[in-house]
Amino acid sequence: MAHPDPITLDDARVLAVLAPGESLDLADLARRAELSERRAEHATARMIFRGLLAYRQIHGTGVWEMTARGRGWANTPIGRATLDIPGFAVADRESYEPSDTDERTYR
Numbered sequence: 001m002a003h004p005d006p007i008t009l010d011d012a013r014v015l016a017v018l019a020p021g022e023s024l025d026l027a028d029l030a031r032r033a034e035l036s037e038r039r040a041e042h043a044t045a046r047m048i049f050r051g052l053l054a055y056r057q058i059h060g061t062g063v064w065e066m067t068a069r070g071r072g073w074a075n076t077p078i079g080r081a082t083l084d085i086p087g088f089a090v091a092d093r094e095s096y097e098p099s100d101t102d103e104r105t106y107r
Helices: 009-018 026-033 037-050 068-074 077-083
Strands: 053-058 061-066
Touching: 009 026, 009 037, 009 053, 009 061, 009 068, 009 077, 026 037, 026 061, 037 053, 061 068, 068 077
Parallel strands: none
Antiparallel strands: 053 061
């Protein structure tokens, strides 16, 4: 059986922000996850493919939120460990502004 692609740090940041039951648009999600919008969008696409996130419209605004599968995964030992990101306090996301250095490409 092939192993799925690993969850990246960007993916974990997005999931950590949404884990408390949040529904956020891309701009808010990126800001709170300390990612550029491009990186947040790529992470959400990967997590939608895995079935951990869902996209829907709320009052005309597109938002991302965790699915039941995502919430279940977040409550497993590996999920909790993955979302426990050192130095990343989700409660303090208001002051972050992404910079051009956030646009790194990893190979």
